[in-house]
Amino acid sequence: MQESARPGSRREGTYPRASGTPMVRSASGEFRAQSRSVELAAELLDVINESELEGFLGRLVAETAQNAGGRIPPSTGRRLVAVLSKTAKRTLPTLTAALGDGTEPVAVAGLSAAETAARVYGMELEGMSAEDRDYEIARQFVRFGQAAAAQAARAPAAAPAVGVVDAAVTGAGREFAPGLLPPGRGAPTGPQLRPGASRETTVLSGGAQPRSS
Numbered sequence: 001m002q003e004s005a006r007p008g009s010r011r012e013g014t015y016p017r018a019s020g021t022p023m024v025r026s027a028s029g030e031f032r033a034q035s036r037s038v039e040l041a042a043e044l045l046d047v048i049n050e051s052e053l054e055g056f057l058g059r060l061v062a063e064t065a066q067n068a069g070g071r072i073p074p075s076t077g078r079r080l081v082a083v084l085s086k087t088a089k090r091t092l093p094t095l096t097a098a099l100g101d102g103t104e105p106v107a108v109a110g111l112s113a114a115e116t117a118a119r120v121y122g123m124e125l126e127g128m129s130a131e132d133r134d135y136e137i138a139r140q141f142v143r144f145g146q147a148a149a150a151q152a153a154r155a156p157a158a159a160p161a162v163g164v165v166d167a168a169v170t171g172a173g174r175e176f177a178p179g180l181l182p183p184g185r186g187a188p189t190g191p192q193l194r195p196g197a198s199r200e201t202t203v204l205s206g207g208a209q210p211r212s213s
Helices: 027-044 050-067 074-091 093-099 113-121 130-153 161-176
Strands: none
Touching: 027 050, 027 130, 050 074, 050 130, 074 093, 074 113, 074 130, 074 161, 093 113, 093 130, 113 130, 130 161
């Protein structure tokens, strides 16, 4: 099981600069990336409204792009933040409680946010306390967001935002959110459902929706 010790969270202040990204493969880089994901997960658990969520995701995307040595154009960044925001709302139990009667449902097809997260992120959450469960979900979401942002930062600057975000989310999903992708998903070609499927994953444009069992 992933470490569940959660550092003290902060409601104020800026995010400390990270010196590694999820894509760094050296031992020191991996340690720094893991430490940063712990910090960001704790901060994400303190988010209490949509404005804070959008700000958190914007900083995560910008920080990760900078650490990856790239740059994400504003239009691509906005699209990526929107996709991550919708995914977070549907998979993070703490946001379900914080947003309450929000503008869009946080659970899908009768599933709770925790059940949706277990499917989306491929996590075994049974037997955990609510606090540990929420932390592990938040940390996995952070890893997913960091990986997507790092991949988007390496795309050509002139590439269309839709294609860049589709490819970034698909690539990150393969490693950190396998439940977002239809079985056998190949190179992304844009948001679409598998023929004949009525509830396939459409994270590319609409946030996380677990595929049918």
